[in-house]
Amino acid sequence: MKIKLHFLSRKKDCVFSRLNYRKCRLFILLVTIFYAFSVQNSYAQSIKQFDEVLNSMLASGQEQGNADAAYLKSLVYDVQPRIYVHGDGLKKISEKAPVCVTATPQSLELLYETNPLFEQVELITVKISNARDLNYVLDMTRFKSFSKLKYVHFLCNYDCDPALIRLQWPQASGSVIVFYQISLPE
Secondary structure, three states: OHHHHHHHHHHHHHHHHHHHHHHHHHHHHHHHHHHHHHHHHHHHHHOEEHHHHHHHHHHOOOHHHHHHHHHHHHHHHOOOOEEEEEOOEEEEOOOOOOOEEEEOHHHHHHHHOOOHHHOOOOEEEEEEOOHHHHHOEEEHHHOOOOOOOOEEEEEEOOOOOHHHOEEEOOOOOOOOEEEEEEOOOO
């Protein structure tokens, strides 16, 4: 009699272990899918359109918000002391300390170097000319010299999908506003 009970008990444990194994696999699969979608959405939600950023600054109704919006427009549209970063290196346009950097995706590695020219920079503009340019990743965790960085601007020269812009940002980068703008040449 004991032998029969022991056999039935073993069979029952085997069935339950299979069920637990299947539940565990299902749980891991669901967690992985949830994580993948949440990471993708967090990037898409973090990169806003330029007009949305300006409108949110203006909607605050405070003088500081209006001043910030005007200053951001000035950084983007007006002539500012600027550094151009391209495959051949850096090109400084003004004698003043640069507050803007314009870079191509192919030259992003130069931004990760320690450089005293980057210390006063508040705006980085990355010019995206075609779909191949979206293969590059702007890794803000590797920035060493951008102590005053406030804005990262992706300027797309074609109708790009902002969800495809690849960006790594540190957890403590809440003060940096990332946005995109589509500027189609005529």
